[in-house]
Amino acid sequence: MTFVRPVFRHPESPKNALGYTKKFYEGALSTLCAGCGHDSVSGAIIQACFEMAVEPHKVAKLSGIGCSSKTPTYFLANSHGFNSVHGRMPSVATGAYLANRDLMYIGVSGDGDSASIGMGQFVHAIRRNLNITYIIMNNGCYGLTKGQDSATADFGSINKSGAANLYQAIDMVGLALELGATFVARSFSGDKDQLIPLIKAGMSHPGFALIDVVSPCVTFNNNVGSTKSYDYTREHIEATAAVDFVPIMEEITTEYAEGDTVAVQLHDGSTIHLNKLAPDFNPRDRHSAVSKLYQAKASGEILTGLIYIEPETRDLHSLLNTTSLPLNTLEKEVLCPGQQVLDNINASLR
Amino acid sequence: MLNDFVIRFANVNGTGSASANDMFAKAIFRMGIPVSPKNIFPSNIQGLPTWYEVRVSEKGYLGRREGIDIMVSVNPQSMPKDIANVKSGGYFIYDSTKELYKDFIRDDIHYLGIPMMQMCMDKFADPRQRQLLKNMIYVGALSALLDIEIEVLQGIIQQKFKGKEKLVTANYEAMEMGRQYAQEHFTCPFPEHRVARRDLVNDWIMMDGNSACGLGAVYAGATVLSWYPITPSTSLADAFGKYAKKYRIDPETGQNNFAIVQAEDELAAIGMVIGANWNGARSFTATSGPGVSLMSEFLGLAYFAEIPTVLVDVQRGGPSTGMPTRTQQSDLLIAAYASHGDTKQVLLFPSTPAECFSMMGEAFDLAERLQTPVLVMTDLDLGMNENMSPPLKWDQSKPYDRGKVFNAEQLEQMTERFGRYLDVDGDGIPYRTIPGTHPTKGSFFTRGTSRDEYAVYTEEGPAYVRNMDRLVKKWETAKQYVPGPELYQREKQSAFGMLFFGTTTYAANEARDLLTEQGITLDCMRVKAFPFSQEVQQFIDNHQRVFIVEQNRDAQFKSLIVNELAINPAKLTSILNYDGFPITADVIRQKIYEQLVGKLKPPFAEHEPGEPSESEVSE
Ligand SMILES: Cc1ncc(C[n+]2csc(CCOP(=O)(O)OP(=O)(O)O)c2C)c(N)n1
Ligand code: SF4
Ligand SMILES: [Mg+2]
Numbered sequence: 001m002t003f004v005r006p007v008f009r010h011p012e013s014p015k016n017a018l019g020y021t022k023k024f025y026e027g028a029l030s031t032l033c034a035g036c037g038h039d040s041v042s043g044a045i046i047q048a049c050f051e052m053a054v055e056p057h058k059v060a061k062l063s064g065i066g067c068s069s070k071t072p073t074y075f076l077a078n079s080h081g082f083n084s085v086h087g088r089m090p091s092v093a094t095g096a097y098l099a100n101r102d103l104m105y106i107g108v109s110g111d112g113d114s115a116s117i118g119m120g121q122f123v124h125a126i127r128r129n130l131n132i133t134y135i136i137m138n139n140g141c142y143g144l145t146k147g148q149d150s151a152t153a154d155f156g157s158i159n160k161s162g163a164a165n166l167y168q169a170i171d172m173v174g175l176a177l178e179l180g181a182t183f184v185a186r187s188f189s190g191d192k193d194q195l196i197p198l199i200k201a202g203m204s205h206p207g208f209a210l211i212d213v214v215s216p217c218v219t220f221n222n223n224v225g226s227t228k229s230y231d232y233t234r235e236h237i238e239a240t241a242a243v244d245f246v247p248i249m250e251e252i253t254t255e256y257a258e259g260d261t262v263a264v265q266l267h268d269g270s271t272i273h274l275n276k277l278a279p280d281f282n283p284r285d286r287h288s289a290v291s292k293l294y295q296a297k298a299s300g301e302i303l304t305g306l307i308y309i310e311p312e313t314r315d316l317h318s319l320l321n322t323t324s325l326p327l328n329t330l331e332k333e334v335l336c337p338g339q340q341v342l343d344n345i346n347a348s349l350r
Numbered sequence: 351m352l353n354d355f356v357i358r359f360a361n362v363n364g365t366g367s368a369s370a371n372d373m374f375a376k377a378i379f380r381m382g383i384p385v386s387p388k389n390i391f392p393s394n395i396q397g398l399p400t401w402y403e404v405r406v407s408e409k410g411y412l413g414r415r416e417g418i419d420i421m422v423s424v425n426p427q428s429m430p431k432d433i434a435n436v437k438s439g440g441y442f443i444y445d446s447t448k449e450l451y452k453d454f455i456r457d458d459i460h461y462l463g464i465p466m467m468q469m470c471m472d473k474f475a476d477p478r479q480r481q482l483l484k485n486m487i488y489v490g491a492l493s494a495l496l497d498i499e500i501e502v503l504q505g506i507i508q509q510k511f512k513g514k515e516k517l518v519t520a521n522y523e524a525m526e527m528g529r530q531y532a533q534e535h536f537t538c539p540f541p542e543h544r545v546a547r548r549d550l551v552n553d554w555i556m557m558d559g560n561s562a563c564g565l566g567a568v569y570a571g572a573t574v575l576s577w578y579p580i581t582p583s584t585s586l587a588d589a590f591g592k593y594a595k596k597y598r599i600d601p602e603t604g605q606n607n608f609a610i611v612q613a614e615d616e617l618a619a620i621g622m623v624i625g626a627n628w629n630g631a632r633s634f635t636a637t638s639g640p641g642v643s644l645m646s647e648f649l650g651l652a653y654f655a656e657i658p659t660v661l662v663d664v665q666r667g668g669p670s671t672g673m674p675t676r677t678q679q680s681d682l683l684i685a686a687y688a689s690h691g692d693t694k695q696v697l698l699f700p701s702t703p704a705e706c707f708s709m710m711g712e713a714f715d716l717a718e719r720l721q722t723p724v725l726v727m728t729d730l731d732l733g734m735n736e737n738m739s740p741p742l743k744w745d746q747s748k749p750y751d752r753g754k755v756f757n758a759e760q761l762e763q764m765t766e767r768f769g770r771y772l773d774v775d776g777d778g779i780p781y782r783t784i785p786g787t788h789p790t791k792g793s794f795f796t797r798g799t800s801r802d803e804y805a806v807y808t809e810e811g812p813a814y815v816r817n818m819d820r821l822v823k824k825w826e827t828a829k830q831y832v833p834g835p836e837l838y839q840r841e842k843q844s845a846f847g848m849l850f851f852g853t854t855t856y857a858a859n860e861a862r863d864l865l866t867e868q869g870i871t872l873d874c875m876r877v878k879a880f881p882f883s884q885e886v887q888q889f890i891d892n893h894q895r896v897f898i899v900e901q902n903r904d905a906q907f908k909s910l911i912v913n914e915l916a917i918n919p920a921k922l923t924s925i926l927n928y929d930g931f932p933i934t935a936d937v938i939r940q941k942i943y944e945q946l947v948g949k950l951k952p953p954f955a956e957h958e959p960g961e962p963s964e965s966e967v968s969e
Contacts, residue, residue, distance in 0.1 A: 028806075057793060060629070060785045073795055073807070080785035082628060083797040084621070085651050091576075091618040095625025095633060096785070098574045098609045103629075103786050121621070124614040323605040327573040328630035328784065330607055332750055335571040337597040339746045345565070346741040349555035350380070 017053035025050045027074040032067055037189035037215030037230075038137045042074045044192055045106065045135070048199035049076060052247060054104060060096055061106045064089040064118055067144045068110035068137035068215070076106075087118025090125035093132055094316070100326040101317045104203060105132040112142040115151040115170050122172075126179045126208050131315040133202040133209045136172055137189070139217035140228035147220025158225025171297070173307060176210045177290050182313040183209035184289065186304045188233050189216065197245035197272070198306060204247070206267045207313040214302065238296050240281055240305035241274035266311050274306060283309050353383050353408035355419040355543040357492075360432045361485075362425045364396035370485030371402040372736065373510070374492060377502045378406055379556055379738065382548040386412040386856075388735050388932065393581065393674045399428040409863075410550060412738055413856035414932040419543050422488050424466065430454060441540070443488065443495075462536055464491055469527050474520070483524035490528025497539035497546065500529065553741050555703070559732035560636075562703035562742065563662050564589025566710025567634055568597060568608075571750050572660070574633035576611045576622035578641060581674045582730040583664040586636040587612075616641035620648040620661065627658045628796060630755075630784035632714050634660035639668045639681045642688065642725075649723050650689025651798040653821075656771070656780065658717035658724075658753070660710075665729040667930045676930025677730035679852055680902035685725045686880055686910055692818065694825055696724045696832060697880035699851040703739040705878075706732065711744070712833060718753035720828050721782060729901070731853045731932045754781045761791040770794040770805040771817060778824030825881060832879035835886055838862070844871040846946070847893035849886075851877040851907065853932060854899050860935035861899075861942070868939075870946060872897070880910060887915045890922075897942055899925040901933050 013021045025046045030039050049056070056078035063069035065086035072081040084092045093107050114122045114136050125132070140153040149157075152172065153165045176184045183205040187195040195213065202209035214233050216222050222229045227236075241262070247270045264272045264283065274283065282288045289308040296303035323330070359374075361367035368389075375387040383406060390401040405415050417437045423429055423444040430453075436442050438458040444450065446463025455461070466487045470480040493500050503525060511517040532538055563586050567575070577587040591610055598607040613619035619635045626633035637645065642663050652659040665681045667673025688695050698713055700706045709726055717724040754775075761768070761783065768791055771780050780803075783792035794805040800814045801807050808814070838859070850858040855876055862872050875889045890896050890911070900907045905924040912919045925941045927933035 055789065057789045058786055062625075078790055078793050080783070080793050081795040082625070083795065083799070084624075085647055085798060088617060088621045088648065091613065091621025092625035092628070094611065094618075095574060095576065095622030095627070096629040097625075098611070098622065099626040099629035099631030099633065100786060120614055121618055124618065128611070317609075320609050320611075321604075321606050322609050323600055323603065323607050327607070327609060327626075330571075330573060332571055334607055335573065335598070336569050336744075336746070337593075339744065341597060342569075342742055342744050346553075346555055349557050350553075 016050055018055065020050070020053070022046065022050045024078070025056060025076055027072070027077045030071070030074045032070070033219045035218040036067065036143075037139060037213075037217070038068050038071050039074070040189040040192070041135065041137050041195070041213050041215055042071045044195040044199055046075045047192070048196050048203065051196070052200050052203060054203070058102070059104045059106060061108065062089050062093045062096065063108040064110070064113035065144070066110035066113050066142070067217075068139075069108060069113055071137070072106075072108055087113050087116070088121055089113070090118065090121035090130070094125060094128065094130050097130055097132065097316065098322075099328045101131070101322070101324075102326050106203070107132045107134045109134065109136050110143070111136060111138040111140060111150040111152040111172070115172060123175075123179060126176055126181045126210070128316045129182060129207045129313060129319065131207055131317070133199065133205075133211065135199070136210070136212045137215040138172065138212055138228070139215050139221055140226065141217050141221040143217045143220060147217065154227040157227040158223065160220050160223050171293070172210065172212045173303070174290070174293055177286060177293065177308055181210050181308070182207040182310040184308040185210065185306045186212045186214070186302070188214045188237055188302075188304060190230060190234065191237070191304070194239065194243055194304060197243040200245040200247070201243070201266065201270075201272045201306065204245075204266045204268050204270045205309070205311070207315045233302060236300060236302050238301035238303055240283065240292065240303060240307060243306055244273040246271045246273065264309055264311060267313070272306060272309070283307060351542055353406055353545055353548065356403065356405050356415050356417060357420040357422065358404075358418045358432075358435070359402040360421065360423045360425045360428050361400050361402065362427065363392060363394050363398050363400040365485070366482040367400070367402065367424070367485045369510075370489050371404075373503065373506050374489050375404050375736065376506050376556065377493075377498050378404070378545055379551060380502045380506070381499060381545060382551050383408065383545055384410040384412065384550055384738060386414075386738060388414060388731070390931075391675050399425050406545060408548065408550065411856070411860040411935065413860050414934050416934055416936055422492070424484065424488065433459070441543070443491065445484070462495075464488065464528065464531055466528070469531070470524070473523065473527065479520065483520060486521050486524035487528035487531075490525035491532040493525070494529045494532035494538040495536065495540055495544070497544040499547070500525075551738065554738050555741050556736045556738055557703040558585070558734055558736050559700070559703050559706040559728050560586035560664065560734060561589040562706035562739070563636070563710055563726065563728065563733070564591075565593050565742070566707040568593045569707070569744055570632065570711040570714040572632045572634050572714065573608050574622065574626040574631050575608070575635065576613045576619040576626075576633070577635050578613050578616045578619045578637065580638045580641055582666055582734045583636040583638050583641070583662065585734065586662055586664060616644040617648065620645040620659070623661070624648060624652050624657050624659055627717070628785075632660075632718075632750075634662065634714075636662040636664065638664050638666050639684075640671065642681055642684055646684070646689045649695060650691060650693050652723045653689065653693045653695060654691070654798055655796050656721040656782070657796070658714075658721055660713045660717050660724050660726070662726040662728060664733040665727065673930045675730070677853070677932055678901050678928060678930065679727070679729055679854070680906065680928065681727065682902070682906040682910060685727060688723075688725075694881070696720065696722060696828055698724060698726045698833070699878055700726065700728055700732065701852050701855040701876065703732070703737050704742055707742045708744070709833075715751035716828075716831055719751050719831055720779060720824060721753060722824070722828075727852065729853055754779055756781050756783050756787070756792055758788050761788040764791060767804065768792050768794070769803045771801065771820070772803045773820050773823070777827040778820050778822070779827060829881050829883050832881065832883065834883050835878055835889070836876040837889075838874035838876070842873060842892055844873050845894040846871070847873045847875065847889055847896040848899060848942070849875050849877060849889070849896055849911075850899040854901060857933045857935045857938055858899050861938035864935055864939045865942060868943065870943065872942070882911070882914055886911070887917065890915065890917050893921070895921055895923065897923050897925050897945070899933065899938055901927050903928045
């Protein structure tokens with residue numbers, strides 16, 4: 001268990017725009033190993049939701065199976081959650097989204113969950129531009145089944161038993177870019193300053209928002225030689241830019257040095273500010289994103305930050321031309337064609 | 351015999367014969383005579399032989415019957431077999447543009463050659479038209495030979511090609527050519543095999559079960575369909591789409607009050623269905639055996655996490671890819687106990703298109719009432735043939751049963767802690783909440799892992815057992831809600847009973863009459879749902895011996911009966927058919943007669959399979 005939460009809370013702990021304290025966004029106590037990266041990601045989700053002042057009950061959190069997929073229990077206790085089956089969260093989320101387009105969807109998955117057993121569903125959710133913030137807690141191994149290499153483990157990465165991985169890694173960011181994902185980001189569980197704004201931006205994005213988070217497994221894949229350990233990640237991280245997310249209702253208070261900043265306006269009016277950009281990088285250009293990713297890979301770096309965004313995008317409901325009302329609110333009067341129509345149908349079949 | 355014969359059309363897949371054949375069957379139906387057409391088609395898109403078999407039955411028997419009285423052959427490929435399949439004394443009508451091989455001549459059947467292709471070549475210029483209208487030539491010839499009212503056929507053509515006058519004229523012409531040719535060259539009508547107007551079809555309709563299910567889902571308020579293409583269920587998804595586009599587009603905004611997703615596979619299809627139902631929409635999928643296999647894991651989740659789910663299984667020949675274009679009732683066991691662990695799933699067994707339609711409504715009501723998957727078990731025979739059926743009926747006054755769902759006000763007033771899996775009413779059915787209902791009350795975590803009454807993860811044995819036992823209680827409750835069986839007699843008449851379900855009903859009813867003629871009375875019961883209600887148990891208890899008729903090799907329905915009811919299995923005798931063709935009354939009669947009396951002297955017609963075994967499979 002990572003955190004033993006302090007029982008005492010300051011009575012005047014800060015409140016967000018809805019008047020909720022951060023506690024309102026927390027969940028049950030985590031049962032993950034102390035130091036597990038996933039708990040930090042849960043913490044970042046809590047912080048992002050608190051700061052964004054989302055109504056927790058207007059969020060649905062879905063996951064597959066794995067240590068990572070357990071985390072939705074540990075945040076947003078007032079949201080409905082769905083811990084589905086291994087690798088199949090994207091389909092459950094798709095169905096849920098089809099039923100109610102008004103909720104906000106957070107999908108949590110692991111690298112085993114999304115890059116192996118659930119690869120097909122992951123790919124197709126992107127293809128359909130499902131409106132979801134899809135967080136992969138990526139530790140390069142199967143935590144819950146005791147540390148086997150996953151498909152995102154780098155070639156040659158040494159696992160706990162000392163064996164080097166024989167196979168090439170699947171890079172979920174590269175894959176998502178290739179598939180046409182409209183929001184692609186990578187971060188590190190140990191970098192809250194970067195992760196929190198990315199989650200906020202992902203939640204504001206009206207389509208599939210992938211956040212691949214390197215989230216070390218302290219128990220099975222944090223050893224020397226592992227390329228998903230805390231130390232290795234810290235040493236090899238390369239950020240595209242520092243990210244600052246400014247929601248629509250907030251004034252810009254930070255001062256941005258001219259020339260250093262790119263502001264991306266999101267569909268809902270909020271803005272992401274990206275500082276200290278590499279001069280050759282443009283997050284709205286897929287080519288540029290892909291080449292940056294390859295460059296980083298070639299030099300042994302882990303590229304993080306907002307890698308690609310297409311702010312104006314048509315999500316699944318828009319593609320399907322569904323009614324703007326949530327389908328789950330339609331009543332029989334609207335849904336059932338009635339007796340007269342049936343009489344006509346019967347007549348036409350004689 | 352008058353209004354009593356079987357005619358088979360031997361065509362080539364993809365040559366437009368289906369539409370002509372449908373017109374033929376429809377014409378007889380419109381003359382008030384019961385008719386039952388069946389497609390016998392290969393797993394192929396173009397080029398392989400395909401058959402269309404029509405049974406005409408004054409007595410109203412709609413099951414398949416062996417023995418072909420009239421064969422219409424426009425496919426040289428299958429000609430030798432087609433000739434062999436004609437009953438002695440029957441007729442073989444063929445395209446005589448090419449002369450018949452001498453080897454093909456049998457001296458016990460009549461040959462009627464019509465130079466169909468030649469006539470088309472002479473008359474029509476366009477090659478595609480020539481091919482399509484060739485079919486209308488034989489329809490025209492049949493109108494003369496079988497005495498079908500030409501005005502009825504013309505009416506059907508007019509209706510079909512409404513607004514396309516050129517097509518109407520061309521079809522009329524082709525039909526008239528065939529009719530005249532027959533009148534000039536043959537004695538018309540046939541002395542025995544012909545039709546005469548009757549008034550025997552009442553207000554019935556002709557519809558395929560898949561369309562009826564699709565329409566039923568629209569009426570039942572389904573808003574989300576997710577599916578993956580597979581024969582023979584594809585046309586069900588298509589039908590839902592077609593009807594939804596007609597009746598579910600908002601007239602003001604032009605937006606859809608439905609969503610259809612063709613999933614990447616059946617796992618995703620059922621996953622979406624579960625996600626949508628979890629989120630309060632009525633959602634369903636349609637598939638066949640291979641899809642059900644893939645959906646198993648998810649069906650276990652929906653059972654255990656108690657999420658309403660509706661699935662239509664249009665069964666085909668299994669196992670594996672099996673016989674994709676043939677019919678069977680062989681998914682019963684995998685459906686009834688779908689998924690690992692202790693699971694039991696609710697099944698419905700429609701036997702007519704009208705029931706396909708109404709049972710979709712029942713399926714959604716049951717799924718939401720019981721918070722569990724409901725599998726509607728149809729088959730290829732029901733799903734893909736234009737079956738004669740009572741008209742579709744819908745009780746408009748009945749609201750959708752959305753089951754036990756707490757709304758925002760109920761949650762607001764709630765003082766106690768919400769327990770998602772608490773058995774509040776003692777019927778095993780807990781209350782659920784839909785995401786987004788209330789800011790602070792009613793949220794819970796849905797999971798496939800064991801949990802307590804409050805949906806909190808637990809590995810405590812007693813809590814797990816309490817939950818599993820409550821699911822059994824819910825299963826008992828389900829017995830009161832599922833549709834009860836149909837009895838075919840007011841009171842007990844015999845020591846012998848016959849149990850059947852689904853499409854077996856047609857042949858079983860006919861067999862019952864045939865056996866009565868031979869002095870054997872049978873009490874009959876048609877089962878409409880699993881779990882079985884008390885009446886099924888009683889029916890078996892009340893009879894010394896019960897025949898269970900079904901269309902699979904392993905007597906799966908009987909296994910379910912033995913497994914679920916407290917009865918002596920020795921009382922049960924299976925009557926099975928699993929060659930992929932719909933079971934016939936003759937098979938049932940013969941087998942029951944043999945069981946009760948002994949071997950019959952003049953054996954019944956042997957089964958004559960009419961399909962090529964070497965067909966290329968591509969499904
Ligand atoms: C169908 C199925 N196969 C196998 C498993 C066993 N299983 C549980 S979690 C898991 C791997 C999880 O790995 P990942 O998604 O990376 O999550 P992590 O624990 O690393 O966070 C596996 C194989 C399962 N639950 N279901
Ligand atoms: S096994 Fe690894 S992934 Fe799982 S909780 Fe422990 S540290 Fe985290
Ligand atoms: Mg992992």
